[in-house]
Amino acid sequence: MLFSWDYLLQGFATACTLQNLMWATIGCLVGTLIGVLPGIGPSSGIAILLPLTTVLPPTSAIIMMAAIYYGAMYGGSTTAIVVNIPGEASSVPTALDGYAMARQGRAGPALAISAISSFVAGTLSLVGLTFFAPVLANFALAFGPPEYFALMFMGLSLVISLSGRALLKGIISMALGLTASLIGQNPLTGASRLTFGSIEMMAGINFISVIIGLFAISEILINVEHSVKLMYDTKVRDWMPKWADVRQCIGAMLRSTGIGFFLGLLPGCAPAVTTFVAYDVERRVSKHPERFGKGAIEGVAAPEGANNATTSGGFVPLFAFGLPTGPALAVLLGGLMMYGLQPGPMLFKQNPQFVWAVIASMYIGNVILLVLNLPLVGMWARIALIPFPILGPLIILFSVIGAFSIRFMLFDVWVALIFGGIGYLMRKLGFPIAPMVLATVLAQMLETSLQQSLLISQGSPLIFFTRPIAAVFMVLALASIFRGVWVQVRNRGPEVPLEDEE
Amino acid sequence: MKGRIDTGGFGWVILGSLICFLAWRVRLGTFSEPGPGFIAFGAGSFLCVVGIIMLLSGLVSPASTEERVPWDRLFPRGVRLRLAYTVLLLFLYTMFLDKLGYVIGTFLLMWGLFLNWERPRWVTSMVASLVTVGVTYLVFEVWLHCQLPRGILPLG
Numbered sequence: 281m282l283f284s285w286d287y288l289l290q291g292f293a294t295a296c297t298l299q300n301l302m303w304a305t306i307g308c309l310v311g312t313l314i315g316v317l318p319g320i321g322p323s324s325g326i327a328i329l330l331p332l333t334t335v336l337p338p339t340s341a342i343i344m345m346a347a348i349y350y351g352a353m354y355g356g357s358t359t360a361i362v363v364n365i366p367g368e369a370s371s372v373p374t375a376l377d378g379y380a381m382a383r384q385g386r387a388g389p390a391l392a393i394s395a396i397s398s399f400v401a402g403t404l405s406l407v408g409l410t411f412f413a414p415v416l417a418n419f420a421l422a423f424g425p426p427e428y429f430a431l432m433f434m435g436l437s438l439v440i441s442l443s444g445r446a447l448l449k450g451i452i453s454m455a456l457g458l459t460a461s462l463i464g465q466n467p468l469t470g471a472s473r474l475t476f477g478s479i480e481m482m483a484g485i486n487f488i489s490v491i492i493g494l495f496a497i498s499e500i501l502i503n504v505e506h507s508v509k510l511m512y513d514t515k516v517r518d519w520m521p522k523w524a525d526v527r528q529c530i531g532a533m534l535r536s537t538g539i540g541f542f543l544g545l546l547p548g549c550a551p552a553v554t555t556f557v558a559y560d561v562e563r564r565v566s567k568h569p570e571r572f573g574k575g576a577i578e579g580v581a582a583p584e585g586a587n588n589a590t591t592s593g594g595f596v597p598l599f600a601f602g603l604p605t606g607p608a609l610a611v612l613l614g615g616l617m618m619y620g621l622q623p624g625p626m627l628f629k630q631n632p633q634f635v636w637a638v639i640a641s642m643y644i645g646n647v648i649l650l651v652l653n654l655p656l657v658g659m660w661a662r663i664a665l666i667p668f669p670i671l672g673p674l675i676i677l678f679s680v681i682g683a684f685s686i687r688f689m690l691f692d693v694w695v696a697l698i699f700g701g702i703g704y705l706m707r708k709l710g711f712p713i714a715p716m717v718l719a720t721v722l723a724q725m726l727e728t729s730l731q732q733s734l735l736i737s738q739g740s741p742l743i744f745f746t747r748p749i750a751a752v753f754m755v756l757a758l759a760s761i762f763r764g765v766w767v768q769v770r771n772r773g774p775e776v777p778l779e780d781e782e
Numbered sequence: 783m784k785g786r787i788d789t790g791g792f793g794w795v796i797l798g799s800l801i802c803f804l805a806w807r808v809r810l811g812t813f814s815e816p817g818p819g820f821i822a823f824g825a826g827s828f829l830c831v832v833g834i835i836m837l838l839s840g841l842v843s844p845a846s847t848e849e850r851v852p853w854d855r856l857f858p859r860g861v862r863l864r865l866a867y868t869v870l871l872l873f874l875y876t877m878f879l880d881k882l883g884y885v886i887g888t889f890l891l892m893w894g895l896f897l898n899w900e901r902p903r904w905v906t907s908m909v910a911s912l913v914t915v916g917v918t919y920l921v922f923e924v925w926l927h928c929q930l931p932r933g934i935l936p937l938g
Contacts, residue, residue: 458822500868504868670896670910672895678918688929727820735815
């Protein structure tokens with residue numbers, strides 16, 4: 281894959297035709313709407329709309345599909361911030377601080393900073409995609425099962441910081457999440473476990489249902505208990521962030537761009553992982569980590585930036601090797617093949633106009649998203665002003681539809697309901713929810729990579745320390761665990777989970 | 783308070799042991815060939831270890847038992863009925879969604895929730911429920927082809 285200014289400028293010329301601009305705008309709008317609707321993620325959104333694009337020329341169709349993808353990634357943050365429903369696992373860290381900001385009457389600035397951070401990270405990572413794709417794609421190929429396991433293990437070590445001072449409760453939450461997500465079939469052998477003979481349970485527990493239950497349904501139950509009139513009765517203070525807010529987030533945006541983009545190059549490393557990592561890094565580098573979980577604006581900027589950077593990063597292995605790094609990109613790959621385009625090094629040689637037009641359209645799409653969404657911040661934030669007796673039933677309904685539409689199974693609705701109850705009890709008893717979500721998201725990949733690694737090493741766990749990249753991740757994870765435990769032991773104090781700290 | 787046994791810790795040890803047992807039943811495998819119960823066994827062991835730590839910390843330190851909030855303050859009497867009504871409504875909805883179908887089932891759920899939470903005139907809540915069902919049906923079934931349950935009506 282060779283970079284050429286001529287191709288890039290030609291790409292911009294193609295992307296800027298009236299027709300392509302229109303499809304990019306439609307894609308951004310539809311994508312944002314898909315992101316806002318819980319349960320309808322980018323993968324299902326693209327899959328549903330793919331057949332409808334057959335009437336369009338290939339370039340316009342893929343421009344629109346890509347716009348739906350990053351539009352949906354942006355839209356997912358809206359409900360996470362305003363009503364505490366992360367439609368996607370990647371929006372969970374955004375909800376931690378975004379919803380806290382909304383409760384303080386700052387839903388507007390939270391939504392705006394999310395749009396700005398998405399734009400900055402999306403654009404910067406596109407620069408990476410444009411100039412460094414071949415080198416970066418090779419870096420991604422250096423990752424084997426041991427590196428993936430080490431990365432996932434490092435991800436799990438975030439439980440320490442996500443648990444606040446309730447470390448034991450955080451570990452319990454993680455262990456329960458891990459167990460729940462192991463229900464079903466083993467991804468490698470197909471053997472079923474913890475299913476109690478139920479056919480539905482053999483399909484496994486989908487983490488979106490778990491998230492919907494833990495966040496949306498439990499939130500409603502808490503509100504029912506308090507007979508609230510509004511989801512939060514704080515007066516809306518301002519609609520837009522102040523310059524000081526933006527300045528405070530610049531570091532977070534840049535760091536999350538790097539994290540999101542580089543981890544986004546790895547197949548299987550979904551935005552759900554990168555957003556958690558970016559959130560944790562931000563908490564660690566912050567001079568006031570105690571503000572996180574209580575409405576720190578960097579806690580919104582970091583995961584949102586990482587989310588969009590991962591989206592752009594994922595296009596590097598997709599275009600360079602035909603490797604989709606996530607389900608949504610796999611559907612997009614299907615779209616490319618539907619048009620007779622085979623991604624890989626030859627794609628850049630045989631169809632340079634097409635590839636560079638899509639890349640150029642992504643720059644334009646990011647601008648369109650910002651221009652479309654900043655003025656709409658007030659509209660989205662006003663959702664929270666709908667009286668709870670009206671909003672509450674609607675949230676329940678959207679949660680049910682969201683859970684059902686994942687696999688069109690009633691079982692998923694039951695899962696959401698059960699985890700709603702579990703989430704409610706956890707909140708009441710002071711158990712942090714985030715570690716459970718993290719474990720649910722990481723479990724399958726953790727298990728697969730562990731099994732593969734041990735098979736490769738013939739049972740020797742030393743494989744995680746003899747390969748350089750894996751060793752770095754393992755050392756970082758272990759250091760983080762020991763530090764967390766040490767801090768916990770030294771500061772003996774009342775256990776307060778991160779989400780509930782007041 | 784010193785020397786009191788943390789019953790919560792005891793519960794986690796039992797749950798952890800149960801998970802370990804279930805994982806062992808489906809085969810743990812070996813390090814060179816991990817079985818389907820390998821990670822589940824690890825998760826169960828984690829729970830056991832945490833439970834034991836909680837048990838021990840309850841015995842040696844008063845901190846964990848002193849902060850317990852009484853059950854009545856956690857779940858005050860006044861809210862139990864309201865909460866139970868919502869949970870029961872959701873339970874019944876999920877149970878009969880397949881049989882009644884999306885349109886009828888959701889209409890009844892929404893009506894029940896609107897009536898309970900807002901207490902307006904029953905006509906208002908009925909109209910609101912009808913509009914909600916109509917709009918969501920159009921968006922999710924007609925536009926997004928979500929294959930919502932059909933039930934007894936030829937819709938859904």
